[in-house]
Amino acid sequence: MKRRSLPVAAALVASAALLLTACGGGDDKSSDNDKIAGADQSTETPKGSATPSSAPAEDKPDGVDLSLPKDMNLVFDWKTPKDKNEAAAMADAANFIRAIYRGVDKRTAKDASLAAYAADDGLKYARTQINARLEGDWTSTGTRRHYQATTRSAPNGNSVEVAFCVDSSKFYSKEIKTGKILKGAPSITDYDYFKIIMVKVPTGDELWQASKVFVEGKAAKCQ
Numbered sequence: 001m002k003r004r005s006l007p008v009a010a011a012l013v014a015s016a017a018l019l020l021t022a023c024g025g026g027d028d029k030s031s032d033n034d035k036i037a038g039a040d041q042s043t044e045t046p047k048g049s050a051t052p053s054s055a056p057a058e059d060k061p062d063g064v065d066l067s068l069p070k071d072m073n074l075v076f077d078w079k080t081p082k083d084k085n086e087a088a089a090m091a092d093a094a095n096f097i098r099a100i101y102r103g104v105d106k107r108t109a110k111d112a113s114l115a116a117y118a119a120d121d122g123l124k125y126a127r128t129q130i131n132a133r134l135e136g137d138w139t140s141t142g143t144r145r146h147y148q149a150t151t152r153s154a155p156n157g158n159s160v161e162v163a164f165c166v167d168s169s170k171f172y173s174k175e176i177k178t179g180k181i182l183k184g185a186p187s188i189t190d191y192d193y194f195k196i197i198m199v200k201v202p203t204g205d206e207l208w209q210a211s212k213v214f215v216e217g218k219a220a221k222c223q
Contacts, residue, residue, distance in 0.1 A: 061091070062207060064116045066098040069105055071141045074098060078149035078164065084206075086151040089160035089198035092117055092208040096126070096196065097146065103130040104139055119199065122210030137176045144171040146194075148222065159199045160208070165222030166192040193219035 060066065068074065076094045081087045099113035109127040118126045133139060149164035169190035173182045197212040 061095055062116055064113045066102055066113055068101055072101055073143040075145045077145055077147040081151050086153055086160050088206045089208045090151055090162050093162040093196045093198055096210040100126045100129050104133050117209055119209040120211045122213055125213040138173045141174045141181055142171040144168055159197055161195055161197055163195045188218045191219045191222040192217055193222055
C-alpha cells in the first residue's frame with residue numbers, strides 16, 4: 001500500500017552495544033527472538049484480523065522496498081485502530097519490523113528501509129539485531145506472528161506507543177553456509193512482548209519512525 005511520499009532519509013546513527021538473545025524452545029533450539037530490557041508489564045490486548053506479512057515488491061510503502069523472501073513470513077494478526085495517527089503509527093511499526101528482517105535477508109544494517117522507519121534508539125536496536133545475525137553468519141526462516149496489539153497516543157499527538165505480542169515458536173535461525181535450520185521444542189522463550197515508541201516525522205506526510213524499543217522476554221501473557 002502506497003500511503004505517502006518519503007521525505008529525505010533520516011541520518012544513520014551508530015549502533016549501540018546491546019546484547020541479543022536468539023534462543024528459545026528448549027536447549028537445542030535457536031529461534032529468532034529479539035530481546036532488550038525495559039518493557040512495562042501492563043496494557044490490555046484485543047485480538048484482531050490478520051494483515052499481509054510483507055509488502056510485495058510491487059507495493060512499496062513510502063517508496064521503500066520491504067519485500068522479503070517467501071520463507072521469511074512475518075504475520076501481523078491485528079486490527080487497525082480507528083484513530084488516523086494510531087493507524088499510521090501501527091502500520092509503520094510493522095514496517096519497522098519488516099525493515100529489520102529485510103536487513104537480515106540482504107545482509108546489511110544500512111538498508112534504505114531502516115532510514116525510513118527507524119530513528120535514534122530504534123535505529124540502534126535494529127542495527128544491533130541485524131549485525132548480530134551478520135556476525136553469527138545466520139539468517140531467519142519460518143513464521144513470526146505479531147498479535148494482541150494496542151496503541152496509546154501521547155497528549156501532543158506526536159508519538160504513539162504500539163504494543164504487541166510476538167510468537168517465534170515457528171521462526172528459526174538458519175545457518176548461511178550450511179542452510180541448516182536450528183529447531184527445538186517450543187517453550188516460553190518463544191514469546192515476547194514488545195513496546196515500540198513511534199514518533200511522527202515533522203517533514204513527512206503521516207510517516208512514523210520507531211524511536212525506542214522495549215522487549216519483555218518469556219512473556220507468559222502472550223501464550
